[in-house]
Amino acid sequence: MKWGLIGASTIAEQFMIDAIESQQGNKVAAVLSGDAERGQAFANKNGIGRSTTDIDELLGDQSIGAVYISTTNEKHYPQAIKSLAAGKHVMCEKPLAMHIEDACEMVSAATRANVVFATNHHLRNAGSHLKIKELIAEGRVGEVQAIRVGHAVYLPPHLHGWRINNPQAGGGVIPDIVVHDADTVRFHLEEDPVDVVAIERSESLGKNVEDSVMSIWQMPSGILVETHEGFTVRHAGTSYEVHGTEGSIFARGIMTQQPVGEILLRRENQTEVQQFSGHNLYHRAMRLFMEAIKKGKSPSATGTDGIKSLAVALAVKEAATSGQRVKVNYGGT
Numbered sequence: 001m002k003w004g005l006i007g008a009s010t011i012a013e014q015f016m017i018d019a020i021e022s023q024q025g026n027k028v029a030a031v032l033s034g035d036a037e038r039g040q041a042f043a044n045k046n047g048i049g050r051s052t053t054d055i056d057e058l059l060g061d062q063s064i065g066a067v068y069i070s071t072t073n074e075k076h077y078p079q080a081i082k083s084l085a086a087g088k089h090v091m092c093e094k095p096l097a098m099h100i101e102d103a104c105e106m107v108s109a110a111t112r113a114n115v116v117f118a119t120n121h122h123l124r125n126a127g128s129h130l131k132i133k134e135l136i137a138e139g140r141v142g143e144v145q146a147i148r149v150g151h152a153v154y155l156p157p158h159l160h161g162w163r164i165n166n167p168q169a170g171g172g173v174i175p176d177i178v179v180h181d182a183d184t185v186r187f188h189l190e191e192d193p194v195d196v197v198a199i200e201r202s203e204s205l206g207k208n209v210e211d212s213v214m215s216i217w218q219m220p221s222g223i224l225v226e227t228h229e230g231f232t233v234r235h236a237g238t239s240y241e242v243h244g245t246e247g248s249i250f251a252r253g254i255m256t257q258q259p260v261g262e263i264l265l266r267r268e269n270q271t272e273v274q275q276f277s278g279h280n281l282y283h284r285a286m287r288l289f290m291e292a293i294k295k296g297k298s299p300s301a302t303g304t305d306g307i308k309s310l311a312v313a314l315a316v317k318e319a320a321t322s323g324q325r326v327k328v329n330y331g332g333t
């Protein structure tokens with residue numbers, strides 16, 4: 001199948017062109033950029049046949065069966081709606097949209113068009129996170145009581161653009177990272193946060209957007225989730241802890257794009273290192289996306305998963321700005 005890239009982005013260049021083309025018979029055929037010169041340079045550098053600045057031209061190409069949308073966040077919604085109307089399968093970057101109603105409309109449009117619509121939440125594809133899900137499901141920690149997510153990192157300088165200064169483009173650490181943490185916790189616990197409290201800060205990088213946030217979420221079962229997301233923390237590394245009545249999982253370095261990190265399971269006085277698969281996260285997401293098209297299976301993260309992660313992030317933002325405890329609005333999903 002031929003693919004169109006909507007957005008000449010860093011993530012497309014670093015991970016997704018490779019992931020798409022890792023699937024047999026798949027090839028990126030065209031790229032859309034807002035800037036003709038940049039688009040052409042991107043196409044040349046990445047072995048893509050052609051570039052365009054006209055989305056209708058790209059979507060009018062009947063040989064293109066699917067698109068990958070990785071523009072800045074405010075563009076995902078209009079570009080996805082157009083792509084779905086043109087009958088393309090869509091792999092869309094997170095956050096799906098700026099507003100929950102728009103994300104819901106994207107998922108409805110995909111259903112009407114009878115195409116696959118997926119959200120690119122990579123973490124649930126990691127061997128580490130699959131292992132944690134397995135440990136929880138096998139009861140190795142007993143009844144889960146709490147999860148703590150440490151996802152405060154230093155944003156690499158080459159990404160110090162719209163993410164740290166442009167709220168209209170969806171900048172800020174909440175739309176960027178809270179969505180991933182929400183998806184990961186939902187994936188492990190198979191339940192959706194009910195309400196949240198949060199405090200945000202613009203410490204050093206953020207101009208008109210937050211660059212740090214801490215929040216607490218309550219799950220329907222009563223489990224508490226505590227998260228810390230940041231763009232300014234240089235030395236912490238990432239962490240993910242699951243605490244239960246029979247044991248605790250301590251994972252480090254697993255909130256990342258690479259298949260790395262370590263997981264320890266502590267029960268009574270014993271600590272066991274857990275082994276996990278080192279496969280490429282994005283390759284797995286694309287494999288499941290292709291299976292969804294060919295075999296009618298579910299992609300790794302569906303559009304509904306994207307609605308839900310966005311809903312949690314929007315609730316965290318509202319809680320942080322209002323100082324109130326906020327009920328998560330899933331838009332009826």
Ligand code: NDP
Pocket residue numbers: 006007008009010011012032033034035038039070071072073093094095120121122159161176257
């Ligand atoms: P980039 O800033 O690299 O790209 C976003 C847009 O900015 C591009 O579409 C491009 O516009 C423009 N742009 C890129 N580089 C330049 C440049 N050098 N000069 C001028 N304009 C430029 O963003 P990311 O790749 O980091 O993120 C894109 C999307 O992907 C976001 O929605 C983000 O949330 C998501 N993302 C997801 C990840 C995941 O693992 N799931 C990881 C990283 C990002 P144009 O297309 O018009 O040329």
